[in-house]
Amino acid sequence: MSNFIIVKKRIKNFKKKITVNGDKSISIRWVLFASLANGVSQAQNLLMSEDVLAAIKAINKLGIKTSFKKNLCKIYGKNIDGYKFKKNITINAQNSGTLGRLLLGLLINTPYPIKLIGDKSLSKRDFKRISDPLSKFGSKFKLRDKKNLPLTLYGSNNLKPIKYFENKGSAQCKSSVIFGAMRTNGTTYIKAKKSRNHSELLCKYLNLPIKIKTTKNYDLIEVKKVKKIKTLNYKIPSDISSSSFFIVLTALSKNSKILIKNVNINPSRTGIITILKKMGVKIILKNKKIYKGEKISDIQVCSSRSLKSINCPTKLNSSAIDEFLIIFLVAARAKGVSYFKDLEELNKKESPRLEWGNKILRKIGIKTITTKNSIKIFGNPNIKVNKKIIIQDKLKDHRVFMTSVIAALTFEGNSVWHIHNKDSIQTSFPNFLNIIQDLKK
Ligand code: S3P
16 A cells, blocks of 8 residues: 555635544553553553554563553553563664653663664664663663664662753653662652653652652652552543644634544643644633643634744743644744744654754745754745645654645645655554544545
8 A cells, every 4th residue: 555645635624523542651651650550550542553552562571461452451560570571682662762761761670681672763863861861870771873772771780869950851851760760779869851741740640759849940850769559540631742733734724623622731741732822823722620630621723814923932842842843834824934943852853853844844835044953934824835745754753744744734725745654643643644534524
């Protein structure tokens, strides 16, 4: 089967209620916590995507059983020291930075060396950012070119607590060290620039020995060794990062309205809502509730007639880090010049996303000025795209594919888009194209 799609027409107006797939960050964290619990944990609506299945395969390799029935996943945890595995195992994190980086934190006391590999994209990403702090606990790492996968982790049974300053706003780095600290006698102190806090909320919900003080720009976190994790039954909410494609599809379509049900709106993830509201998109949060420490709500969005440019405050960068590609499309249709800066982290994702954002906008015909870590987008509310556009990302970034599809469905003109790597949606959002088909009905 061909692995590209062709889009020729702008989507017609729609009024729909949709549900997007489960949250990827919470799904992976649930798998990891449940794998160390004392007994059987169950999740409903676990994201069944390649990243999460890679997490399931990883814990299977570590001797933990799992089972699936309809919408229910069970993990048969043994206890905090319940991983049992042979010498010389290799774990494949595939495309998932979250899985690779968080799991290494949990494995710093491994009695045998463990090799970690990943796909082409993950093998280009920086693992020194976590091998450095995890080595300070006393474990050792051998990395390809001192920075990349494949790597081998040599664990230690004599771990010492550390003091760690996380200054990139990376939840993966912060969580990796929290997991390392959970294995280590004594108190580990973390000062972390604000980033998504699902790991901390799960630790709190499970009554694990963690203390968190929040200041304006940083979180101060203390973690002690964990002796026992109780089982964790969880209904995974929908993913705001997946929702963001439909928020923007609706905002940029004519006479349309959407209600996205039961989405995780943890404030450390809702930068896209703050940014798009500032740009004039009509978004209403309905039916708000709290579930196991996480905020959940339905998100209603209407077509937006007049969009304003934005000088995006850098304090929103971390809470919108996975959504910038799609936000750039709104900037392209806004009146005025938008400016997004201090975004060096964006080029360190599954593909260099700042570069890809720029490429997509240029192909559409939008003027941009970029530096290594910033982009100015000269918006044009009346832009028409009248050409053939081919999008082919060698690193097969799922968000490059989905952003391109939304662009193809929302920009006016007689364009034909050939968008490669359709299968990449399996990484994070397997239902993406089905929902689009449903909106067309
Ligand atoms: C994630 C953290 C972010 C994000 C990624 C998921 C997580 O990465 O981009 O998609 O689940 O912790 P960084 O921590 O590298 O910013």
